[in-house]
Amino acid sequence: MSAPSPKENEQTVVFALSPQSAAPNVVPAAVADLDLWDVYRAMLRVRRFEELAGQHYAAGKVGGFLHLAIGEEAVCVGASLVLAPHDHLLTHYRGHGWALMRGLDSGRCMAELFGKATGVSGGRGGSMHFADAQRRMWGGYAIVGGHLTLATGLAWAAHVQEPGTIVCAVFGEGASNIGEFHEAANLAATWSLPILFLCENNGFGMGTRSERAAAVPDVARRAAAYGMPAWQVDGMDVADVVAGMREACAFVRSGEGPAILEAHTYRFRGHSMADPELYRDKQEVEAMKSRDPLLRVVAALREIDGARVDEITAEVEAEMQAAVAFAEESPFPAVSSLEDGIVARPDGLSRRSAR
Amino acid sequence: MAAVAAPAAARTTTVRDAIRDTLRSEMQRDSRVVLLGEDIGAYGGSYAVTRGLVDEFGPDRVRDTPIAESAIVGAAVGAAMGGLRPVAELMTTNFALVAIDQIVNHAAKLRHMFGDQFGAPVVIRMVNGWGQLAATHSQSFDAWFAHVPGLHVVAPSSPADAAGLLRNAMRGEDPVIFIEHSRQYSQKGAAPADADHLVPFGSARIVRPGRDVTLVAYSYCVPMAEAAAERLASSHGIDAEVLDLRSLRPLDRDALVASVRRTHRVVCVEESWRSFGVGAEVSATLQELAFDELDAPVARVAAREVPMPYSKPLEAACLPAIDDIVGAALGQIS
Numbered sequence: 001m002s003a004p005s006p007k008e009n010e011q012t013v014v015f016a017l018s019p020q021s022a023a024p025n026v027v028p029a030a031v032a033d034l035d036l037w038d039v040y041r042a043m044l045r046v047r048r049f050e051e052l053a054g055q056h057y058a059a060g061k062v063g064g065f066l067h068l069a070i071g072e073e074a075v076c077v078g079a080s081l082v083l084a085p086h087d088h089l090l091t092h093y094r095g096h097g098w099a100l101m102r103g104l105d106s107g108r109c110m111a112e113l114f115g116k117a118t119g120v121s122g123g124r125g126g127s128m129h130f131a132d133a134q135r136r137m138w139g140g141y142a143i144v145g146g147h148l149t150l151a152t153g154l155a156w157a158a159h160v161q162e163p164g165t166i167v168c169a170v171f172g173e174g175a176s177n178i179g180e181f182h183e184a185a186n187l188a189a190t191w192s193l194p195i196l197f198l199c200e201n202n203g204f205g206m207g208t209r210s211e212r213a214a215a216v217p218d219v220a221r222r223a224a225a226y227g228m229p230a231w232q233v234d235g236m237d238v239a240d241v242v243a244g245m246r247e248a249c250a251f252v253r254s255g256e257g258p259a260i261l262e263a264h265t266y267r268f269r270g271h272s273m274a275d276p277e278l279y280r281d282k283q284e285v286e287a288m289k290s291r292d293p294l295l296r297v298v299a300a301l302r303e304i305d306g307a308r309v310d311e312i313t314a315e316v317e318a319e320m321q322a323a324v325a326f327a328e329e330s331p332f333p334a335v336s337s338l339e340d341g342i343v344a345r346p347d348g349l350s351r352r353s354a355r
Numbered sequence: 356m357a358a359v360a361a362p363a364a365a366r367t368t369t370v371r372d373a374i375r376d377t378l379r380s381e382m383q384r385d386s387r388v389v390l391l392g393e394d395i396g397a398y399g400g401s402y403a404v405t406r407g408l409v410d411e412f413g414p415d416r417v418r419d420t421p422i423a424e425s426a427i428v429g430a431a432v433g434a435a436m437g438g439l440r441p442v443a444e445l446m447t448t449n450f451a452l453v454a455i456d457q458i459v460n461h462a463a464k465l466r467h468m469f470g471d472q473f474g475a476p477v478v479i480r481m482v483n484g485w486g487q488l489a490a491t492h493s494q495s496f497d498a499w500f501a502h503v504p505g506l507h508v509v510a511p512s513s514p515a516d517a518a519g520l521l522r523n524a525m526r527g528e529d530p531v532i533f534i535e536h537s538r539q540y541s542q543k544g545a546a547p548a549d550a551d552h553l554v555p556f557g558s559a560r561i562v563r564p565g566r567d568v569t570l571v572a573y574s575y576c577v578p579m580a581e582a583a584a585e586r587l588a589s590s591h592g593i594d595a596e597v598l599d600l601r602s603l604r605p606l607d608r609d610a611l612v613a614s615v616r617r618t619h620r621v622v623c624v625e626e627s628w629r630s631f632g633v634g635a636e637v638s639a640t641l642q643e644l645a646f647d648e649l650d651a652p653v654a655r656v657a658a659r660e661v662p663m664p665y666s667k668p669l670e671a672a673c674l675p676a677i678d679d680i681v682g683a684a685l686g687q688i689s
Contacts, residue, residue, distance in 0.1 A: 088437070122470025131469040138436055139469055143460050149426045150461060153433020153441070160389075160415070161438055180456075183426035190421065341471030344528035346605045347555035348507050351528065 031239045031246075034081075039238050040301055041312050042081075043073040043294045046097035048320045049106060050269075053096065053113055053127070056324065057273050062113045065142075066127050067094040071236075071268035074293035075200050076101050076170075078241025079263075082249055083168055088136045088154045090147045091170040092200070093128035094267075095140035098170060102137040104130060106319055107326035116330035123333045124341075145175035148184035148197070155193035155258075166194040166252045173262075174205025176219045188258040189226040195258040196248055197228075200235065203264075206271045207279040220262040228259050235263030236291045268292075365515070365545035373514035373546045374404050374480075374535070377521045378442065380550050382412055385440060388525065391418040391427060392444030392480075401446050402482060402540055424450045428457035428479060432530070435477040436465070440525060445481040448534070449494050462530040463505030477531075478524045483574065483626065484537025487670060490662035495627045497574075498636070500532045501603035507556050508604040510534035512577035514546040516601055519554030526553070536575040557605035561614070565596030568620040568684045571611065571637055573600040576624040576675065583680035595684060603633060611637060612645045619650040620687040624680055629657035654683040 050068040057066045069076065072094070080101035083089065091098045099109055104120055112119030113127055120130050121139075131139035138154065141147035151169035158165040175181050176199065188195045199219040203210055210217040223230035229251060233244035241263055248261040266288045270277050277285075301309050344351050368376070382388045390405060390412075396419040399406035409417040420427050424445055431443040445451050451458065458479065466474040485493035501508045507529060511517040517535075524531035546552075562577060563584055570580040577599045584595035598614050600607065615621055621641060623634035634655035641653055659673045 120470070121468065121472070124470050125468050129468050131472060133469075133472040138473075139465070141461075143456060146429070146456060146460060149429020149457065150433035150436065152426065153430040153435070153439075154437040155433075156389075156430060157434045157437025157439045180425055180429070183421070183423040184429070186421055187423065187426045187430060191418075342467050342504050343507065344466070344474060347557050348523050348527040348529065348531065349553070349555055350526055 031242045034239055034242055036297055036301055037308065037312065038081075039077060040294075040297050040309070041316060042077040042101060043238070043297060044313065044316045045100055045106065045319070046073045046076065047294055048316055049096055049100060049109065049323070052320055052324055053110070054269070054273065056113070061328075062127070063115065064126050065093070066113070066273045067271065068269045069094050069097045069267065071288070071292065072200060072202060072265045073097055074238040074241055075235045075263045075265050078238040079168065079198060079245050081242055082245035084165075086136065086162070086165050088138060088151075088158060088165065088167040089170070090138045090151050090154070090167070091140050092144075092147070092172050092175065093140050093142040094172070094200075095130060095170070096127070099130040099132070099137060099140070102132065102135050104132050104135065104137065106323040110323040110327035111330045114327040114330070115332060116327055117333040118326070118330040122341075145171060145178040145180035147171075148175065148180050149187070151195050152184050152187045152191070152193055155188065155195045156191065159194055163255065164253060166196060166249060168196045168198055170198045170200060172205070173199055173201040173203075173210050173217070173219050174213065176222060177205070177214055185222075185226045185228070185258070189228055192255070192257040194252050194255065196252045197258060197260045199260060199262040201262055201264050202267045204267075204271065204279070207275065209279070218262065220260055223260040228257065230260040230262065232262045232264065235265030236293050236296075238293055238297065266291075364548050366548055367543055368514045368546045369540065370511070370514050370517045370535070370542050370544075371402070371404055371540040373518040374521055375406070375408070377518045377525070378405065379408060379411065381522060381525045382408070382416065384550070387438065387440040388442065389416045389418065389434065389439050390442050390444065391420050391431060393420055393422055393427070393446050395419060395444050400444065402537060404540070405444065424454040425457050428454040428462065431477045431479065432457060432462050432465070432475045435475045436473055440476060442478040442480060442525060445479060447492060448481040448483050448496055449492050451479075451481050451496065458500070458506070458530075458532070459503055463503045466529065467505060474528050475530045476528045478521070478533050479530065480533045480535060482535045482537050485663060485670065485674065486537070487665055487667060488663070489665040493663035493670070495534070497534055497603055497625070497627055498632045501606075501633070501636070503604075505530070506604060507531040507602070508534070509556055509602045510536075510574040511601065512539070512572075512574055512599050514542070514544040515552075516554055516560070516599070518546050519552045520556070520601065522551075523553045523555055534574060539575050542578065554601065556602040557607050558601065559607035559610035560599045560601055562597040562599050563595070565594040565618060567594045567618055568622060568687050569596045569598055569614040569618045570622050570624060570680060570684065571598050571600060572624040573603065573633070574626070576626055579675070579677050580624050580680060583677045583684065586677065586681050587684055591685065593684065593688060600633075606636065606640065608640050608644060611640060612648075615641055615645045615648045619648055620684075621649070622654045622656060622680060622683045622687060624656045624675055626658055626675060628660050629655055630660060632657055651687045654687055656680050656683050
């Protein structure tokens with residue numbers, strides 16, 4: 001993890017990525033309190049959810065676009081361990097793992113993919129639009145960068161109503177090239193809003209390598225343009241993510257303004273299920289798989305207690321199979337409900353005042 | 356239902372003051388109400404609508420923004436999700452185009468797309484108008500917004516309706532596109548003193564009852580239609596009804612049908628381009644719901660289909676005029 005750059009410094013300095021550790025199970029001292037058993041369970045839940053989603057897409061049970069985060073689990077898991085339950089969260093459209101980590105029920109998430117009435121968004125949203133307002137998970141957003149200005153508004157509301165609450169806005173590095181990112185970053189910094197802009201940099205905007213789309217591919221370096229501090233972490237290493245998140249969130253929570261945390265990660269699967277992956281070598285993917293965040297943790301844990309690993313694995317498998325069964329068994333939304341929830345009332349009166 | 360609205364306890368004011376007074380009274384009533392927009396604070400608003408409010412409520416509740424409309428609308432929507440009641444001002448409707456993604460893809464869709472868990476109670480005020488401002492600064496996109504499920508789209512023509520529609524918008528639970536017109540701000544009229552005066556959406560207003568032809572209008576075209584009705588009466592002995600739609604989404608279809616049952620002839624007036632516009636929707640609605648009541652095809656008076664030119668005579672030739680409305684009404688009856 002790189003050190004933060006204090007805001008008082010004229011120049012925001014972003015340090016290079018930490019060296020990749022040869023040994024997969026090295027936990028930095030800063031996160032010695034990290035419970036790797038919890039981490040294993042969390043990452044496996046995300047991995048298995050994604051794998052099953054992919055299988056059921058192939059089987060025709062899941063439709064539309066399906067973007068899997070296999071390989072990127074350390075980011076949503078590590079970051080979510082640091083966020084507080086009262087913090088606000090918005091994500092891009094590769095957000096199943098974020099939703100699971102936020103506490104959304106795996107069965108209701110799977111049901112959303114199946115388009116069922118019991119889905120987290122009532123079958124209206126699908127893969128790209130998981131939300132749970134009770135848990136302040138304000139949704140996955142499918143317009144690249146579109147949610148970043150929404151985050152400024154949520155942060156404004158938090159700043160006014162509950163100081164100490166922060167907004168975590170998750171986006172891909174591809175979104176840093178769209179105007180919305182820059183409008184949001186400028187507004188957030190100008191108004192000193194409590195937002196952590198968390199970039200999951202997986203190296204590709206769909207099939208275009210970052211270097212071919214961005215003059216400055218390191219998103220963290222762009223923070224300097226808005227006077228924000230930035231952290232870069234190894235997004236394949238959950239401990240590095242946790243350590244970086246702790247520092248970045250502490251800064252944002254202090255009320256001094258927004259920050260960027262950039263996690264370099266890699267997706268092992270295509271951009272979506274329709275991706276033939278012509279733009280990268282299989283060898284590159286295989287090489288990155290040697291840094292699989294899940295396998296790194298499980299390798300370490302097997303040396304400690306292999307039976308417990310198996311136990312957790314079985315528990316997660318049972319949960320995810322139950323999630324699929326729940327999705328399968330749930331009813332589709334009634335067509336008679338089609339026009340529900342478009343507006344609260346056609347005459348614009350509030351539901352309360354009209355009662 | 357349409358109603359002849361004439362509030363009892365009233366005072367004379369302007370559209371500008373009615374909007375400002377409503378913003379003020381709602382800000383006093385509800386501490387969650389915040390304003391944001393370009394130059395709405397220290398500058399006082401480019402059309403002086405918000406003048407003085409920053410002194411009264413402070414810069415935290417009356418927030419000047421960067422010139423970044425997508426951020427303005429996005430921040431307003433996000434703030435609404437987070438529990439505030441934002442009213443965003445877009446300096447002109449033209450600039451809504453750079454925020455159209457936030458309006459259409461987020462403000463309008465959040466409630467439905469996330470299974471009715473939350474909405475975006477945000478008011479987006481914007482100003483139509485013209486005045487030798489040329490092609491990019493003389494537009495209105497009322498029909499674009501009215502096309503989108505999830506939005507309310509309203510456009511007052513009087514101080515009373517400006518107050519009542521805006522208050523309804525600010526107390527509601529969904530996004531409202533509130534369309535003002537640069538030429539109507541100084542227009543005077545009676546406005547109710549009632550601090551709870553509401554005009555529910557989807558209720559058109561009969562501005563002038565009549566028997567021979569209905570002139571359907573909204574926003575700045577309403578006073579034009581009234582002037583045309585007066586000329587039709589004085590010069591041609593024709594008794595025209597003027598119906599102010601007030602709300603484009605939802606559209607008061609019942610009021611349209613009721614009026615055509617009385618008059619059997621309809622002219623729809625709008626300042627936007629004619630094709631695929633409000634007049635087209637009104638016309639289609641009436642042929643669907645009241646085909647047998649129509650004694651003539653619905654006539655449309657609208658802007659000529661060119662990007663607005665700068666030169667004054669060319670600009671005037673683009674815009675609907677009172678003569679055009681009178682001519683269209685006469686064409687219905689002859």
